[in-house]
Amino acid sequence: MSVTVQDDDMDIKIPNDVNVISPFSVFSPSVEDPTARALIVLNQSLKNVPRFLTVWQGCLIHVCADGGANRLYDYFDSEEERKQYIPLYIVGDLDSLHKSVREYYERHGTRVIEQATQFATDYMKALMLVQLQLYNPTIIKGPIDTHDEIEVLYQKHIVKNLTVAPKLNLYVFGGIGGRFDQTVHSISQLYKTHEIHPSIQQFHITKSEMIFLLPEGSNAVIYSNKTAFNSRDRVPICGLLPLGSGEVELTTFGLKYDVTDWPSSMLGNVSSSNGVSGTNGFLVRCRKGPITINIELAFDP
Amino acid sequence: MSVTVQDDDMDIKIPNDVNVISPFSVFSPSVEDPTARALIVLNQSLKNVPRFLTVWQGCLIHVCADGGANRLYDYFDSEEERKQYIPLYIVGDLDSLHKSVREYYERHGTRVIEQATQFATDYMKALMLVQLQLYNPTIIKGPIDTHDEIEVLYQKHIVKNLTVAPKLNLYVFGGIGGRFDQTVHSISQLYKTHEIHPSIQQFHITKSEMIFLLPEGSNAVIYSNKTAFNSRDRVPICGLLPLGSGEVELTTFGLKYDVTDWPSSMLGNVSSSNGVSGTNGFLVRCRKGPITINIELAFDP
Incomplete structure (x- = not known):
């Protein structure tokens, strides 16, 4: 179990055998994209x-x-x-x-x-x-x-x-940040929908964040570059949030505070105020269960 | 395991042997109150x-x-x-x-x-x-x-x-409803602080809600009447949110949707969009762990 403080920017080699999630492609859809x-x-x-x-x-x-x-x-x-x-x-x-x-x-x-x-x-x-x-x-x-x-x-x-x-990417507006029981209900639905239909990936979009589930196993979140979701001149903030029931063990590569074999639970470690360092993506391996991630969005007007 | 739909208003007899929480007394403090x-x-x-x-x-x-x-x-x-x-x-x-x-x-x-x-x-x-x-x-x-x-x-x-x-009541402003990893961090702190120091009761106050922890065991949330926290002419909304690690078993009396021996977890039942029916308080018994509650606040200007 360890934490490594990374540079603000780092290039990531994306392995072949991981679950690839491309949350921000919806902001600049291409005609060929079959999702x-x-x-x-x-x-x-x-x-x-x-x-x-x-x-x-x-x-x-x-x-x-x-x-x-x-x-x-x-x-x-x-x-x-x-x-x-x-x-x-x-x-x-x-x-x-x-x-x-x-x-x-x-x-x-x-x-x-x-x-x-x-x-x-x-x-x-x-x-x-x-x-x-x-x-x-x-x-x-x-x-x-x-x-x-x-x-x-x-x-x-x-x-x-x-x-x-x-297989379906489902974008949900208005599920997070209002009444707190509705927010928690939305997160609960992330986990429950994933359990019943792992082929459906839900993305909650708010004024300033995207929130989704990283399934158990090895995941790569990829993008062309960080300006695809955040144009600010600092590391985009993110968090790894153990909101399912029980502990998740995390290993990451490409975050500002990368963790290795790091147990995360609501009663233990929660990686809040972390950041996205990877210039083209980052890797999150979840053991024991999925984890919720939030990533800060910021677009030039 | 059952759910009972209650009237919008019901008087509750508060038993002697319960943990009494009086979250809204801070809105009209009296000189004698020793908290x-x-x-x-x-x-x-x-x-x-x-x-x-x-x-x-x-x-x-x-x-x-x-x-x-x-x-x-x-x-x-x-x-x-x-x-x-x-x-x-x-x-x-x-x-x-x-x-x-x-x-x-x-x-x-x-x-x-x-x-x-x-x-x-x-x-x-x-x-x-x-x-x-x-x-x-x-x-x-x-x-x-x-x-x-x-x-x-x-x-x-x-x-x-x-x-x-x-023994301390701690009121926190600005912990819920902003960046989502900060919100989750605040909730995690509710559980962790309670585990280390059960004598500290934290209350998060937002523009429109109060959010706090109901400890494991039998709890009574009491108030003089519902206008002490909500002056709207309908049942104040609340939710029972299983955000600790693992399942909690709930029995309630005084909510719009009262539950009995009801297992609650993020991957199972979550009582969102519930309501406060008790005119003077309500009872929540938690087995297996504490639960987070949110209650809608609404004051006349």
Whole structure:
């Protein structure tokens, strides 16, 4: 167990046999990139969220969870722009969705699916809906009972058919930084979704951070260079956050404070205020379980 | 294992043999209240934080962690008011503290203690300093080496003298809702401080929430009535958040969604979007470990 203080910049050789994650490619999508992407908007302000429209344009499926649709509506200053960003679905108990916003999006082709159950959150409802849509849209084509049919269909078609889950990058806006129980719920969903469907990689994007899960095993987080996510003239801050249940043992290469065989848990070591040194990527090996990472985003206006 | 949906309001009989926590008494302190209280300001805006000055006035010791002093300075519009709220200490690596703010507070009697080590956060430095000050201020009266002497003294006098730790309510501003690794670090400190010194109860206060730990065992959170922390005309929202390592088994009475023998973990059940139904308090029994709770604050302006 050791900690090594690294230079602010270091070139990293990316090994062949690691899980490669490319979280920031969504900010400058290329035509050849075959990654399937979806987007969920939750009920938190989108103002000042960097590159929201770029991420939207890179996604195949767009779902607003309840009041998330209000936030999408409010994001735009001009009707000309607003009408170009129409979600496929609005789903939730609909206790937050404004009537005028509902009518606007229905008029523009959005399907609004009420799911009244209080035993799933609007975020969970959106997550299940995205997976159903991606797996087989015909399942949800007909009428859907307003209590909890999305969950029933999800259990039947997705959970019981684990092998078919397609690879998907899912970008979530509004899940972190609001009410604290909602933030923790979002993080819990990172772990639970990963456990059920390791092929789905969720990325939470806030005004100033990207937050995602690094699975158990050896991972490489790669990028063309640090300006792909952070244009400030100092080391971008990051943290390795042991928010699953139990201890994770970490070995990293390419961080400002690299660790080796370092046990991390909420009651022990937590690597906060760390930094990204790797100029093209960094490596994180997790033993015993996955770990949550946050990375500071900063774009030139 | 069960969940019961309760009325929005219910009177609770508080048993005698429970750990009683009274988090909101700090918002309307009475002269007779013997609780020792201290306050830490971290580097996040204090604007719109409810009742900050009331909490300050109820505390014996006030410490700013590094740039927290800038936030304290900026909180006040008038010099007349500013000079009445002078922290005893400013501590940290001092990379964020503005020179003019440092000079201002030094001129008004604050002691600035530089601790350069990067292996403790400014928040940890403040936590250790508060405990030293409360235990025996003479220990830190003389010159203090600028690298990590606070931690050395803390290890020597506090950690090795566990039995002497006095009962203390510690109110922390700026620990939750900023950069996500700092938020997680703050929560980790809740658990770690509780493990070393169960007599210290930390309360994080944000613009709209109070967040604290409910220890293992039977707890009663009490208040005169719900308007003591939330004046909105609906059930105040709360969450029970299993952020320590491992599973906690919960039984509650007085919440909107009461649970019985309910296993909670980040990979399993998380009680988010719950509510406070008890008109005078509520009960939470934790088996296997403590749990974090967040409760929505809302005061009439």
